[in-house]
Amino acid sequence: MEKMLKEVVQINDTDNVAVALKDYKAGDTIVIGGQEIVIIEDIARGHKIALSNLNENEHILKYGYPIGHAITAINAGQWVHTHNTKTNLTGIEEYSFEQKLTANPYRAEQLTFKGYRRSDGAVGIRNELWIVPTVGCVNGVAEQMMNIFKAEIGNIAPLDNLLVLKHNYGCSQLGDDHANTRTILGNAVKHPNAAGVLVLGLGCENNNMKEFKQSLGSYDENRVKFLVSQEVGNEIEEGVKLLKEIYNHIQGDERIEVPLSELKIGLKCGGSDGLSGITANPLLGRLSDYMAAQGGTTVLTEVPEMFGAEKILMERAADETVFNKIVDLINDFKQYFMDHKQPVYENPSPGNKEGGITTLEDKSLGCTQKSGTSIVMDVLKYGESISHKGLNLLNAPGNDLVASSALAAAGCQLVIFTTGRGTPFGTFVPTMKVSTNSPLYETKRHWIDFNAGVLVEDVTAQEVLRSFISYIIDVASGELVNNEKSNFREIAIFKTGVTL
Numbered sequence: 225m226e227k228m229l230k231e232v233v234q235i236n237d238t239d240n241v242a243v244a245l246k247d248y249k250a251g252d253t254i255v256i257g258g259q260e261i262v263i264i265e266d267i268a269r270g271h272k273i274a275l276s277n278l279n280e281n282e283h284i285l286k287y288g289y290p291i292g293h294a295i296t297a298i299n300a301g302q303w304v305h306t307h308n309t310k311t312n313l314t315g316i317e318e319y320s321f322e323q324k325l326t327a328n329p330y331r332a333e334q335l336t337f338k339g340y341r342r343s344d345g346a347v348g349i350r351n352e353l354w355i356v357p358t359v360g361c362v363n364g365v366a367e368q369m370m371n372i373f374k375a376e377i378g379n380i381a382p383l384d385n386l387l388v389l390k391h392n393y394g395c396s397q398l399g400d401d402h403a404n405t406r407t408i409l410g411n412a413v414k415h416p417n418a419a420g421v422l423v424l425g426l427g428c429e430n431n432n433m434k435e436f437k438q439s440l441g442s443y444d445e446n447r448v449k450f451l452v453s454q455e456v457g458n459e460i461e462e463g464v465k466l467l468k469e470i471y472n473h474i475q476g477d478e479r480i481e482v483p484l485s486e487l488k489i490g491l492k493c494g495g496s497d498g499l500s501g502i503t504a505n506p507l508l509g510r511l512s513d514y515m516a517a518q519g520g521t522t523v524l525t526e527v528p529e530m531f532g533a534e535k536i537l538m539e540r541a542a543d544e545t546v547f548n549k550i551v552d553l554i555n556d557f558k559q560y561f562m563d564h565k566q567p568v569y570e571n572p573s574p575g576n577k578e579g580g581i582t583t584l585e586d587k588s589l590g591c592t593q594k595s596g597t598s599i600v601m602d603v604l605k606y607g608e609s610i611s612h613k614g615l616n617l618l619n620a621p622g623n624d625l626v627a628s629s630a631l632a633a634a635g636c637q638l639v640i641f642t643t644g645r646g647t648p649f650g651t652f653v654p655t656m657k658v659s660t661n662s663p664l665y666e667t668k669r670h671w672i673d674f675n676a677g678v679l680v681e682d683v684t685a686q687e688v689l690r691s692f693i694s695y696i697i698d699v700a701s702g703e704l705v706n707n708e709k710s711n712f713r714e715i716a717i718f719k720t721g722v723t724l
Contacts, residue, residue, distance in 0.1 A: 230680045232256065232273065233502060236288035241272040241304050243286075243498050243580070245680050248273070264301040269661075270498025270580030270644070272304040284309055284582075287501065287593075289533070291586040304582070311583040313532055313569040315562065316555045321547045324539040326597050330517035335693075337700040338479035339486065339637075340419070343444050347486040348416035349637040349700040350654065351477050352385045353470060355422045355463075356413050358436055359394030359429035362453055366390070366424050369463035373471075376464065382477050383419060385708070389652055389715045394431040396724035406431050407607035408717050410439050411633040413448060417653055419477055420447040420470035422463060427454030446473040479702065485519035487700055488610055490631025490639035490653075491594040492525065494624040496572070497644025498580025499660040501590025504642035504676035507658065509596035510689050511640075511696075516598040516614045523610065523636055524595045525618040525627045527557040531568060532585030533592040537617065540600050549603035553619055560720070575645050594642070606718055610635040625716040628655060632715075638700065646671050650707025652715050654699060657706065673705045 232254045234242040242256055244267050252263040256275060267273055272286065278298040283290040292309045302308075340348040355366040366388045374386055389412055393405040409431070413421045425433045433452050440448075449466040453459040491508050493500060512522040530537060534554045541547035561568045572581045581587045601614035607630075610616060620630035628639045628651040637653055644660035646668045659665040662677035674695055679688055699705055707713065 233680070234275065235286060235502065238288050239285045240275050240278060241284060241286055242275055243502060244269055244271055244273055245499070261301045264299060265303050267303045268580070272498070272580065272582065274298045274300050274302045274304050276300050283312075286586060287589040289585070289589055291532070291589060292583040305580075306577055306582055309582050311532075311569045311585060313584055315568060316558050319535065319538055319547075319551050321541070321544050322539060323541065323547075325599060328513055328517050328598060330514045332517055332519070333484075335484045335518065335697065336481045337484060337487065337697045338702065339482045339700060340416070340477055341480060341482065342416050344442075346416035346635075347482050347637070348418070349487075349702075350384045350417040351382055351419045351474070352387055352417060353380075353383050353420050353467065353474070354386075354412070354418045354652075355388045355424055355467075356409055357388070357390065357394065358409065358423060358425040358431045358433060360390070360392040361395065361426045361429065362424050363388070363390040365453060365459060365463070369424070369460050369467070372460065373464045373467040377468070377471065383471075383474060384702070387652060387713060391715050391717060393717055393719070395429040397430055397721070398724065399721055401719050401721045402430055404607055404719075405717050406436060406439055408629065408633045408715070410436065411607065411609060411635070412652060412715065413440060414443060415632065415635070415653070417637055419474045421449075422466050422470065423448065423450045424463065425450070425452045427452045446470070483519075484515070484697070485613070487515065487638070487696075488521040488523070488636045489515060489696075490523050490525070490628065490634070490636035492624070492628050492631060492639055493529075493591055493594065493642040495643040495645030495647050496576050496579060496581055496587060496590065497660055499677070499680070500579075500581075500642060500644050501593050502660075503679040504644075504658045504660040505590055505593035507676045507679065507685075507688060507692060508594040508640060508642060510685065511596075511692060512594065512615055513596035513598050514689065514693065516596075519613055521610055521613045521616065522595075523604070523616045523618050523631055523634055524592070525620040525631055526591060526622040527553060527619055528561075528568070528622045529584070529588050529591040530554060531558070531588055532583075533588040536592060537595065537600055540598070542599050542601050546600055546603060550600065550617065553603050553617060557619070579644050604634055606630060608634065621718065623716070625649060625651065625714055626718050629715045629717065638696070640696075642676070643672075648707065648710065648712055649714065650705075650712045652713055654705045655707045656696075656699060670710070671706055
């Protein structure tokens with residue numbers, strides 16, 4: 225059956241722009257609310273069309289909220305973008321607590337997935353053996369060590385994969401940067417997707433092994449081992465020996481049925497386009513609400529891409545304490561920009577603009593669609609671990625790899641990443657890519673795992689959500705996503721200060 229494609233969408237009844245779902249030529253017409261509008265100029269898919277005559281300085285409304293203001297008069301049917309629109313954002317703001325909560329539209333179901341229950345009670349969706357370097361100086365040693373280990377044991381079952389978390393840090397760092405490196409790497413060591421970890425040091429780094437071990441607190445001594453390269457004769461031989469010791473303790477691991485409430489999902493977007501806030505991000509929002517109803521957990525980050533939409537999140541704070549945490553989250557990150565003498569609105573990226581996103585508010589209102597409508601239960605500082613079920617916010621920048629690594633380090637077993645432009649990367653947990661449009665899915669099947677573009681075709685939102693939930697359960701139960709198949713897996717740590 226031929227797909228019935230929508231051609232234009234007005235997201236909210238109060239919007240004075242609509243989003244083109246196909247390329248338009250000057251002279252084409254659209255009909256919205258019974259009103260026929262003639263397209264004045266060529267307008268590409270994902271870009272905005274004025275639905276009425278707009279005066280200079282008048283707000284441009286999308287998602288029911290201002291995404292900026294007109295810097296010149298705009299006629300109905302005209303292209304609305306960076307050439308005639310400017311952000312409304314400035315600096316730090318004051319906010320008041322005005323709670324507006326809505327009922328969750330979903331109900332608890334008895335769904336499960338097959339995961340690995342660890343000795344501390346946490347659940348992993350992968351059973352992997354990792355080497356975590358304390359410093360970038362030993363990245364090559366770690367990789368050589370892992371390759372020899374793999375060659376000597378042959379079949380790695382019951383492991384799913386082997387991974388070296390290579391990074392550039394661990395030495396010549398001070399203050400927050402040093403603390404962030406130690407914290408993020410420590411969180412990785414204790415991540416439930418790791419069946420076992422060898423922590424590999426050099427011996428003279430700032431991130432020294434003694435303090436690193438102390439920072440871990442309790443851990444399974446059979447599955448977490450430590451090696452300082454400068455303290456042994458042949459570090460490769462010693463490392464392979466320790467990997468084999470860990471591997472011996474993994475032999476009995478097997479997947480068991482666990483409730484969906486044990487799943488912690490990171491929500492991320494990148495390479496966004498004009499359809500991100502219409503298809504893929506709202507799909508993640510419905511998923512987030514569904515997970516909250518199951519007693520599960522979702523985490524939204526990318527603080528700069530909350531600017532302009534932060535009040536929506538503040539209204540959904542569980543209580544005034546959480547509200548104040550959101551205020552600090554927003555204003556502290558704005559202060560970070562200003563401390564570096566940078567404007568808070570230096571976003572979207574060139575690729576975002578080409579895809580139809582005009583201002584940071586435009587991007588932020590689309591980005592926050594991933595959070596659904598659920599109550600914000602907690603706000604995590606960078607490096608903090610999840611302690612509350614439901615929707616959480618996490619302090620991290622918009623950078624794809626830094627933010628995805630932060631989500632994984634917070635305890636997410638899976639990161640779901642929406643994109644309208646496409647990207648192949650992955651962090652150290654499965655990084656599922658969801659396309660905003662079908663052409664991207666068809667072109668980049670080796671990057672994209674799920675297509676949300678069908679939401680502007682002939683498939684209902686609930687049909688897509690049900691298919692998506694089923695796919696997530698399969699992935700949580702062991703099905704590999706594309707970044708795993710390609711072995712594109714990295715870690716990036718947030719750096720803010722000087723390097724010695």
